[in-house]
Amino acid sequence: MSDFEKRIVQLVEVRADESGARTLTGYAAVFHSPARIGDYFIEQIAPGAFSDAIKGDVRCLYNHDRNHVLGRTKAGSLRLVEDAKGLRFEVDLPNTTIGKDVGTLVERGDVSGCSFNFRATKQSWDDTVNPPLRTLEKLEIDEISIVTFPAYDDTSVGLRSLEAARAEAGGLRNAAAAARRVAEKRAATEQRIRGIRQDAL
Template identity: 60%
Template structure:
């Protein structure tokens, strides 16, 4: 599986208890909210980034731990939706050790953050500013988590994405062409031609 990036925010998690069903409600991501990713770049999530993925089989976890499942979209115990604010999450908390512990910690205020694990499927970079800005336009969503510390420390994949973006958008290097008449004139070719003319003039002036 592709290595998963993790992002989150410092949003509060609402709690709701109705008809003996305990539900956590919050936002795992907020649209158009700039986040500083380790000083390497600024990142924002565009509205609609989750539109194609929230209907998939997504898990709710505790602290991104795949062994601590507390909900799942396929079973209806996790419900995801996009609104004007961001990715809205509702988790029906199970009567398990993890579920009971999480409910107690949220009620006490010890856990008040949400986060999500994803891989980017569409993005754009703006390198006209420093640090550059990464706009995430579409993702594959794997999980959402209740967390004490929202994660922004997975920078390696993003750095790799930035390098791939640069490689894809940099000018192609000059290549040797056997038919000069068919060769497009490049800036490098003009520079070499000017240098040759200057050299020829200097040689002639010394004779």
């Protein structure tokens, strides 16, 4: 699919060094942690989903606002690592108004969540359970965000993906059924031919 989705993730912590510079740390995603997306489906992330994504240029924003940049992997101010638990991040807060404000808000506990923006490039669906289970196997990400109101705020894209998966599964089932019918016709034809040959003898 081409649209990006946003998902809630884990709590954010802040630490400061001797100079007073502050760094936010946390997990932007946790593997095998099922999350309900509205009333529509359950979603989980498989280990290895971010292995390619973290090689790209990713930004850390405040509230998904592109005008409020807190860090960037290309600049070295944002660091992303995929470990056994999930996607861990560290972002060195800039000495700017927004950087100071975010650090203060996190220290006070007023802001404690984050979110990430992603596009699934490989996924699987289990439509035999209710609600369906979506497993994200490979993802592209362009940003993570420190957010005031972490929420599953974009289920429509996931719903389109669910509908596409169901349509694909239906197409595969139809194709399999058609293949069975062809095979059955071929076997019946071959049996009739063998019967004609035996009669001729």
